[in-house]
Amino acid sequence: MKERINRLAKGIIDSEQPKMTWSPEKIDETLRMNTLMQRNLWIGSENGLSVKGFVYSSNLRVRIPGDNNSFGGLRCRIVYEVDTSFLTAGDTITGSFYLVTNCGEEEIPYEFHVEVADAGKTLGDLKTAEDFLHIAENDMETALRLLEYPDFVEVPFMQDLHVRALYDGLKGHGSRANFMEEFLVGLGVKKPVGLTIPGRARVYAELAENAEDTIEIRMDNWGSVYLEVTADGEFLHLPKKSATQADFEDGLLRLPVRILAERLHAGKNFGAVLIHTARETVRIPIEASAADAGGCDRAHMSFQKELGNYLTARLAYENGIGGPEAVHQMQRELDLMKMTHYDAGLRLLQAELYLLTDRREKAQTILKELQDSAALKISGDRKLNCLYRYLYVTLTGNAEQKDTLIRLLQQYASEETGSSLFYYLMLLRLDEELQKNPVTVLISMEQEFKDGCHSPFLYAAGLKLLESDPLLLDNAGNFELHALYYGARRKIISRELALAAVRVMRASRSYREFYRRLLTELYGLYPETEILEALCAMLIRGDCRETACFEWYSRALEADLSLTRLYEYYLYAMPENYDRLMSREVFLYFSYSANLDAGSLAKLYANLLTYGTPDSDIYRMYERAMEEFAVDQLFKERIDGALAVLYRKLIYPELIDTQMARVLPGILKSCRVECREPAMKYVVVRHEEQMTEDAYVLNEGTAYVPLFSERDLVLFQDENETRYARVNCAIQPVFTDMEELLQTCFEMNPMHPFLFMNACAKACRKEVLTGDDAILLEHADQKMELHPLFRAKVLSAIVRYYKRMADGIEDAKKDGSVSYLLSLDKDQLTRDERNGVCGTLIRCGHFSEAYEMVCRYGLEGLPVNLLLRLCGRMLLQNLFDRDDHLLYLTWYVFEHEKPDSVILDYLCEHFNGTVDQMYRVLMQGLRLRVETYDLEERLVAQMLFTGNTAKLDRVFELYASRKKTGENIVRAYFTVKSVEYFLENRPTDDKVFAFLEGAVQGSSDRERIPDIYLLALTKYYATLPELSEEQRRLCQSVVDVLLDAGMIFAYFKDLARFIHIPGNILDKEIIEYHGNRAVRPYLRLRILPQEEEFHYEEMRLVYRDIYIREKVIFEGETLEYQIEEEEDGVRKTKEKGEISCREIPGRSRESRFAALNEMSLSLKVNNETALREKMREYQKRDAAVSALFPIA
DSSP states (O other), X not given: OHHHHHHHHTTOOOSSOOOEEEEOSSEEEEEESSOEEEEEEEEEESSSOOEEEEEEESSTTEEOGGGOOEEEESEEEEEEEEEOTTOOTTOEEEEEEEEEEBTEEEEEEEEEEEESSTTTHXXXXXXXXXXXXXXXXXXXXXXXXXXXXXXXXXXXXXXXXXXXXXXXXXXXXXXXXXXXHHHHHHHTSSOOOOEEOOOSOEEEEEESSOEEEEEEEEESSOSOOEEEEEEESTTEEOSOOEEEGGGOBTTEEEEEEEEOGGGOOSSEEEEEEEEEOSSOEEEEEEEEEEOOSSHHHHHHHHHHHHHHHHHXXXXXXXXXXXXXXXXXXXXXXXXXXXXXXXXHHHHHHHHHHHHHTTOHHHHHHHHHHHHHHHHHHTTTOHHHHHHHHHHHHHHHOOHHHHHHHHHHHHHHHHHOSTTHHHHHXXXXXXXXXXXXXXXXXXXXXXHHHHTTOOOHHHHHHHHHHHHHOGGGGGGOOHHHHHHHHHHHHTTOOOHHHHHHHHHHHHTOSSOOHHHHHHHHHHHHHSOOHHHHHHHHHHHHHTTOOSGGGHHHHHHHHHTTOOOTTHHHHHHHHOOTTOOSOOOHHHHHHHHXXXXXXXXXXXXXXXXXXXXXXXXXXXXXXXXXXXXXXXXXXXXXXXXXXXXXXXXXXXXXXXXXXXXXXXXXXXXXXXXXXXXXXXXXXXXXXXXXXXXXXXXXEOBTTEEEEEOOSTTOEEEEEETTOOEESOXXXXXXXSOOSOHHHHHHHHHHXXXXXXXXXXXXXXXXXXXXXXXXXXHHHHHHHHHSOBOHHHHHHHHHHHHHHHHHHHTTOOOTTOSSOOHHHHHSOGGGSXXXXXXHHHHHHHHTTOHHHHHHHHHHHOOTTOOHXXXXXXXXXXXXXXXXXXXXXXXXXXXXXXXXXXXXHHHHHHHHHHOOOOHHHHHHHHHHHHHTTOOOTTHHHHHHHHHHHHOOOTTHHHHHHHHHHHSOOOHHHHHHHHHHHHHHHHTTOOOOOHHHHHHHHHHHHTOSOGGGSOHHHHHHHHHHHHHSSOOOHHHHHHHHHHHHHHHHTTOOOTTHHXXXXXXXXXXXXXXXXXXXXXXXXXXXXXEEEEEETTOOSOEEEOOEEEETTXXXXXXXXXXXXXXXXXXXXXXXXXXXXXXXEEEEOOOOTTOOTTSHHHHHHHHHHHHHTTOHHHHHHHHHHHHHHHHHHHHHSOOO
């Protein structure tokens, strides 16, 4: 700036101004919040001339680091910073860069949009949950990424406490897709995905090769789906074991299923495909059968079925429960089998049936028929061979044959392990020695059982053996128990054997589940006290407390059985819905027994409290114990259905002390949560106001959970720690109408976390807080671990309170102290809250602290009247020392509010900006009569530097009148004014020309005076009606200097009135064109009426961008001209006009040019006499000149 002013002071005018370019022309960008970003502003020169100047930013959040706001050169990079600290998503930083340069002033507007992330245009668009749903519907991957962004919690709809609690509770628990699904479902903007899985049975009959099929699963809504598929059946193969939503096409999943024919056995094969989702398992039954090889296979299957029916009837006969009907059934099945398979085996079975029904002749006939061929046809089949011999020996009683057969059966039984039972049963019937030793028989049967034989025929034989001698049970093993269970299930065991079995099982010292099942069957067959006692003893021994056992314990009590701990187990197994008073004996028993656990005691007391009467002796007996037990359990923070009865009946407000008030609220606010989805293992309670959560185990789908308000969020978690927001469940409060007790608890223990939180939440909802409310909320902020969103609500309410207090509304709680606000961590506040705090501090006179807040957090949203008050006080406090933040604040107040004299005084001393801004400050300062310091000089200098001189005269007048002026600035000012007058044809005050006259007259060497001074002065003289003698002499001397320099201008002819102008100038008309020396002008002209066509002539550059062309024109002639310049290779007309010959006032009429003009005029008017006279006069003068000035 100083360099340019010095040049102007010397009268040096730059022949060409720099042409500035800048990039970007307008700044519009999105930035991430809470960041400090650097960007570049490029300033260059278009014509190779150096651009110099300063850059100012109108917004303090957009600043030039290091106060390095000057620049200069052909290409300049200006680094600036954008500070988005403590702004929120959706905010906009607006303003402009002001370039104050040697080629003028320019404004570069900027607009920075603050969003939550760099990707943040998308996040910035998320105003509501529905907006996020829309993104998830159309681009799930983008939605999943957004959900995981750290700044996702900053979007508007996430500022709701319930929404944030849902987000925090689900995050990190399960897959990303499940997180998305449950979050949207929990928000209520999306329906859960429903799967339609066909559960009908599928039948695949007569498969000769593998069969392929699909199970179609439909989803009725878009969203996250995960399912697993398993097969129950070796013949089932599943190519796909799991699926997600990505596997569905148009909402349909085709799940492939393959039935492997090679793994199908004869007959029907049963299996299932199980589809497991997070909430259910669907079983799809599968039935498959292999293809028949022909009619013989169907006949074989029919034969197998008939054979099975035959054996069933035969077993009933052996058990003695079928009677004649069993025999008839065997005969019918044999007849059916003979229709397709009439062979030796069936004939032997028929012979046996004849023997069983004492039709020996018919049996003998069959055996005789087979006698000749038996050795040939059945010798190769051991079973048929032995059966034939067995029937033969039975029929004939041949001792020798019998001994041989016994030896053979013994051999085959030992050799053929899998078929030994067939031989063994015949051996039992034939071997008399074996029959005489039942212990040996039993041992052999046990061995058959151990070898894997579990045939009902073996059990039937064993049962008969035990029936014959119950003492064989003394060392009963697994086989004996199974034989007994077989007899009990079929109701064929005798009472004697049943009681013997009971005595054996009672002697057992350990619990065996098989004993329990056997005793249950025996009691159903013989409901006797001894069996009931054994059963209950076994249940007690096995610690069986399930509800199903309650019936047995009840019967035992009714039968007055004396069993150790019977009463205890009676209580253990008692169902929750037991709806009558227990017997007096039970209460009397437990009045002397103290062996019950807490849960059973609770049941006992709850039953008495619910169904007993307070005036009964039993009630009075237990009253003290019940109260003590209730208090004890209360302090242990236990709750269930039975304890709820105790607390409801026995806890009164008078009992509540400080200790009880610590635990009782959690009990009173308990809810019974019953989850109907087996996969769920935990109930998770997320507290909106705090950063905590609690998990409770689901016991058989039920849990007791304290829910202190409707604001508590309930989630469910499976064994994989995946959480779900919407689960099929029922939530029922355990207590109702307990507000009196809760209020008493709060009075006794006001710091109970959840009651305290409820009180805080209630206070936050108030429009106007009391002093007590403020104390409560302050304590919550300082002592409790609050969720950031709830803390924001607390702080907002506190700030409202202090604002009212600062406004003069009295409250008994405070004496005007704002120590809480001073100690507050204001980084955690929202903008509105910070502004409230800052405004309160200003109102309460804490200006330094308020100013620190404004410097750190910005002034967005602060009332201007408060900023005005703050600025005034801080200026006085800082003694008007320069402070960039304070300077910006004062300018902001100046623009938005009527400023006071203190602020204007500071601005006048320190503010720099654009010419217009500084001029406004100056004018306002003058109006309020404040000290303007050097503002006028700074402003004049900047006007001269930038060329923005619209208000230069006014400012210079103030500068010249009020301050000690600087010579260079004054001279530069007059140089600029001369340029404006001479080159730009702008009107100028006469004071300028008075200065120019003095400057020229005071100079002994006029050639050293700047040309622009001389030109402006002479041009000014040409406009005057008259010049003084001194002015004429000055003008003559100046014009002579200009003529010597070769400078001729059109206005010189006007000066001929006052001074001598050479005739060769006056004789000609002058075309003067102000153009550009870098662009050559082309002059086209013609002189009418002689010339009809235009022709080109050269123009001469006489000064800077001024071109002239001198042309002689006589009276009556008109010169038409056009001046062209070349643009993009094409000449374009820039100026055109016409000139006629004009008489110069005061000029001598005796000149040659004047004589020619007079002759021309006489000729034009046909005045021959005057023409002859003028011609003779011209000849005389011409001859005189030739004689006086001969040419060598």
